[in-house]
């Protein structure tokens with residue numbers, strides 16, 4: 277169990293290559309007592325070892341980091357845990373945070389827009405007083421506190437009820453709102469406060485104070501907002517970051533879908549980790565071309581993109597290993613009974629996640645070329661991630677295709693006119709496709725241009741036709757779609773703009789001050 281360490285190599289804290297080749301027992305552990313400077317981290321999520329080099333740990337465990345020089349996987353030792361104290365092994369660095377840092381608290385959510393914070397607070401798992409702290413959008417370095425509260429407009433309805441009945445009724449009927457407070461910093465970073473009369477050395481103490489006493493806030497803080505996301509995706513399958521893996525390491529369990537490239541299976545890597553395995557049809561891609569492209573795709577890492585883990589390309593069929601998304605493709609998910617009952621707020625949140633992922637691709641100058649709801653995958657808590665980016669480029673014949681020859685397999689209804697007619701793909705043709713995705717989302721999975729053939733769509737788009745606004749589609753959302761469908765690509769917005777437009781500009785207004793008189 278573990279890695280063989282050479283004491284000579286301790287300074288760098290790296291395993292020797294010889295050690296890598298030997299059996300993987302920790303013959304010599306890093307003597308942590310000799311390194312009091314090593315920082316302590318706390319586990320934000322549990323992690324179960326996937327290889328014998330890994331270290332399993334539970335949420336809340338304390339770990340000492342022995343080597344953080346190997347990118348996304350760090351060598352660590354368990355310090356405080358229900359089991360295996362003293363054990364060493366590799367851990368995914370995005371599962372831990374420095375002890376007592378802001379990031380180590382569940383209430384700290386980093387830089388998310390105000391509307392996203394509100395949506396998170398309105399999650400059914402939260403109650404009155406649930407809260408989060410986020411980085412301020414308008415003033416870098418400042419923070420905002422968002423709290424779930426009872427809606428203060430509604431109390432009139434319940435005027436005759438006792439406070440307890442009112443609160444229960446209001447809660448059950450979803451009559452809740454969220455309040456936002458700016459957390460300001462004293463000059464020189466010497467303290468933080470909401471109301472200047474009570475200043476705290478750090479956010480943690482500020483939270484503790486308002487958890488014991490509302491002191492002017494709309495209500496006393498209770499618990500951290502419920503987590504809507506599961507543990508993050510690790511960078512690669514293990515610290516070794518093997519890209520080309522042996523076919524034998526994969527077990528295909530059941531087919532979960534198929535597309536123009538081949539079949540997709542739910543399976544396991546190394547008998548430990550659930551993954552999705554796409555098995556490409558023979559002759560679909562040149563393996564060298566594919567490998568070149570896949571290497572670029574692997575470097576694209578963002579919480580709203582499907583993480584590519586590994587490939588098998590040495591022989592056909594080529595296999596692509598990615599993270600597994602339990603709710604499958606977005607278009608199908610929206611057609612399910614669950615999808616059909618999603619609120620507009622939830623649908624908008626899904627659209628924002630897609631824009632977020634696409635905005636990242638845009639920043640990397642990477643063109644998706646096949647953005648459509650079928651290529652967006654849905655995980656737990658309706659988390660959406662963009663999939664299949666770049667794959668169409670390496671399809672055999674993709675470089676020299678003539679639209680007429682290939683129309684049968686082109687996703688015509690998602691293609692911008694310049695892409696359909698002149699094979700001109702760009703981030704702006706992705707933006708056009710995003711407009712179609714918005715329509716798919718708001719119509720809960722309806723096929724675009726219902727009743728129209730591909731040829732008809734191509735012809736009508738050229739003469740200015742655009743899909744009409746569905747009855748229940750908000751005006752501002754339809755306007756965003758029309759922006760995406762501008763004939764001239766350069767007039768279409770960027771994904772970054774789209775993201776903020778969908779979040780409604782996220783103005784930093786609507787803040788409350790802690791009420792001084794309530795002390």
Ligand code: ATP
Pocket residue numbers: 532533534535536537538539540552554582598599600601602603604605646650651653663664
């Ligand atoms: P096309 O090949 O035209 O892009 P497609 O995206 O539907 O169509 P695939 O990417 O092969 O084709 O996926 C087929 C189906 O497999 C998807 O619709 C989805 O239901 C399922 N699937 C694909 N990847 C995953 C994944 N990582 N996790 C869960 N399900 C997946």
